[in-house]
Amino acid sequence: MEESKRKRLQELARTIRCDIIKMLEAAGSGHPGGSLSAVEIVTALYFEVMRHDPQNPQWPDRDRLILSKGHACPVVYAALAEAGYFPKEELLTLRKFGSRLQGHPDRKKLPGLEASTGSLGQGLSIAAGIALGFKMDGKRNDVYCLMGDGELNEGQIWEAAMTASHYKLDNLCGIVDHNCLQIDGWTCEVKNMEPLVDKWKAFGWNVLEVDGHNIEEVVAAFRRFKHTHFKPTVIIAHTIKGKGVSFMEDNAAWHGKAPNREQAALALEELCGGCC
């Protein structure tokens, strides 16, 4: 990757992190941990990997992202606003009455959202359905699905995993935001999912592992997905919950708690020297 492109993506990731903190502080509730862990993944998708047009959100030839871990919507809202789907000021209406930015994604309200998600475990099936529909019509669009690692507790994920490999959905790319934490603690203690890579392989998937905070690695994995045929791809992205804010990192307490004014100021100071 060119140095300039890498820097641009890293800068976008930093802006999105700052926006997440500002939105959540304004909202007074929400999910910072799993939003911050997915920043590089979402940045790579919206600003490097996916074909999409913020001026024409319903463009038929766009690629699709299904945010299966719907509670991480702040990271997607921030990316959509940054890309130009709606005014950035609107980010501060998150979770407020009448806002298009619902606590979990509402596809009917906000342009750029493909599905209403938040009930965990359903996104991979939705994404597989879109991918299957595209295949039936001979369309070349790709479908991405961002899942949480705690979300993999849901049985429906594995139903969808079987369906996607059965139908050889090589236009489907799942991403597991593997931050190792869920509300009740470490994922391996709540319900051990290991060996995770072997599980996906056994279900017939092409499995890639990346450092989910290394934007070059993340983009490269998406490129490899595009060159994989006859099977779906899953990217296990090793991430840190709350990434970028020292007191939130690796701390399950920040799964679903918003920073207050002082904590937000501290977080923004760490992220960008309080510049934004």
Added chain:
Amino acid sequence: MTMKLAENIYENVDQIPTRFGYGDGLLKLGEMDERVVVLGADLSSSLRVDLFRDAYPDRFIQTGIAEQDMMCLAAGLSLAGKIPFVSTYGVVCTGRAWDQLRTTVAYGNLNVKVGSGHGGISVGADGATHQALEDIAITRVIPGVTVIVPCDYHETVKATIAAAQIEGPVVIRFGREKVPVITTPETPFQVGKAEIYREGEDVTVVACGVMVYEALIAAELLAQEGISAQVINCHTVKPIDKETLIKAAQKTKAVVTAEEHQVMGGFGSAVAEVLSQNVPVPMRFVGVQDTFGQSGDPDVLMKAYGLKAENIVQAAKEVIKIKRGG
């Protein structure tokens, strides 16, 4: 004006399962609209979707025994421009996959159709596990979902075709066993429009599904005793035809509902929600009274659980008595 119904309702009535209507409706839809796709969960012949599968193999999606996945796959297919019909047993597609129907499909206002088979106690020998008796209640409570319970084979064909023309989620409930064919291909059918199948003055019987037939028989029995009963086929449980129901209640001032379903929260409750707020009249609910079913011959079960014409007759006499201050 009374509707044109089949001529031989009261003797030697033809009998065809409503699920055959679903299968034949899908087959017609396959030809009418190439966006229509059908999803099956290992029950293709039971739900009669094997007809569609064999005619349009490229548009049939086998999901295996994975109904939650199937509901959301359908959601995704609708987002790719398809008109998907999810087809499985009612207890499963409206029960096991309820959250998927509610949150992904209905909240997302996606164009998914649900063919909810094996509705009611007449499923028979399979017993309570497979007898959908709560499906009307748990689907009609979801905002934006259209719920249709056709009365016979022809109406199920029409409802299936009509579902594809509605934008948004639709549930069509049908049964396993042979049931009387009381309508004809020409009998009017419009989603959301209840039809008066028989005019009457003393009591109104509002029914859906196979209970429309029982209501017609009940009206005949009541006529023999000098009681004039109006019979309404209210096939669309949601959105319900308030106008027709209110007019009927204003006219007869006594109402009986009849459904092959739990009375709590079901079809009768839907009718009562309308009438109690607009024209409160004495009501009785014929249906399964807050109990699970069991194995048995369908007709034996219908009798045992109070789902026959004589139960409607009894209920009609009770509401008329109350109306007259008894």
